[in-house]
Amino acid sequence: MRHPSARALARPLALAVAATVIPLMSAAPASADSVVVGGFPVEVSESPWTVALTSRDRFGGTRAGQFCGGVAVGRTTVLTAAHCLGAEALGGPPEQVRDLKVVAGRGDLLSGEGREIAVRDIWVNPGHDDVANTGDFAVLTLGEALPPGSAIAMAPAGDPAYEPGTAAVVYGWGDTSGAGDYPTTLHAARVRVLSDSVCEQAYPGGEVGQYRPDTMLCAGEEHGGRDACQGDSGGPLVAGGKLIGLVSWGGECGRPGSPGVYTRLSAVLRTLGWDGGADAAS
Ligand code: ARG
Numbered sequence: 001m002r003h004p005s006a007r008a009l010a011r012p013l014a015l016a017v018a019a020t021v022i023p024l025m026s027a028a029p030a031s032a033d034s035v036v037v038g039g040f041p042v043e044v045s046e047s048p049w050t051v052a053l054t055s056r057d058r059f060g061g062t063r064a065g066q067f068c069g070g071v072a073v074g075r076t077t078v079l080t081a082a083h084c085l086g087a088e089a090l091g092g093p094p095e096q097v098r099d100l101k102v103v104a105g106r107g108d109l110l111s112g113e114g115r116e117i118a119v120r121d122i123w124v125n126p127g128h129d130d131v132a133n134t135g136d137f138a139v140l141t142l143g144e145a146l147p148p149g150s151a152i153a154m155a156p157a158g159d160p161a162y163e164p165g166t167a168a169v170v171y172g173w174g175d176t177s178g179a180g181d182y183p184t185t186l187h188a189a190r191v192r193v194l195s196d197s198v199c200e201q202a203y204p205g206g207e208v209g210q211y212r213p214d215t216m217l218c219a220g221e222e223h224g225g226r227d228a229c230q231g232d233s234g235g236p237l238v239a240g241g242k243l244i245g246l247v248s249w250g251g252e253c254g255r256p257g258s259p260g261v262y263t264r265l266s267a268v269l270r271t272l273g274w275d276g277g278a279d280a281a282s
Helices: 013-026 196-202 265-272
Strands: 050-054 066-074 077-080 101-104 115-124 138-142 167-172 187-193 216-220 236-239 242-250 260-264
Touching: 066 101, 066 242, 077 242, 167 242, 196 216, 216 242, 242 265, 260 265
Parallel strands: none
Antiparallel strands: 050 066, 050 101, 066 077, 077 138, 101 115, 115 138, 167 187, 167 236, 187 216, 216 260, 236 242, 242 260
16 A cells, blocks of 8 residues: 655645645545534534635635645734645745635635635744654734634643643644545534654654654544545634634545654744733734
């Protein structure tokens, strides 16, 4: 069986579709209502800070152009993954994607609920390394404010939510099986923060990618089953009511021994010089 490399999987939806078609035989078993793999459907009102990034021009209308997730950390501030805005994902610089939007308050992508908001400014972490997958975050400034109560607080460095064993939830519209089953509704999966050594062993470097504990966070289930997957990138990993990570990369979705790798929120806060409080980003 051919297993795709983590690099091949560390791609957003559009390219991941091609990448996931090949390893069908080795894909994780499909389950009817997973997220994210191994998850369950959720109402967006339960996680109003989970937003979709869309471009119908670039990704077509079938799923309203959804290609990545994002998370509102202020009424006009959304965090997402830097790789979601890279040329590989978008086919050019993000400024050229004229219909790039943040869709908020809409669980079913094909419904008319919530709002589609234009992106006023895009700041991609200049420290993002596309090959090493480090520094995988970007800040979007919205053209209009989200409703009050839409933003989630970010866990500062040292917050107990980062401790291994902590229960966490990941949200997204990504592949629910690892075989290219993209839902139109928002899903969530319960995972746990795993110790850095689990990801260091799974991702020692080379073909499969390298885990860096200072800027990345390891989460999933030791025995697999629940995980983020292609199309979830940029979306939130939440523990103790606070944001602790952004979906970034991983090996095969939901497989034992290939946990999910997230951008560590405390490293984002450090880079941005934010303190993590509810009003860090206005
Ligand atoms: N890079 C993927 C994306 O762009 C996310 C992959 C997460 N994979 C995982 N096994 N946790 O959507």
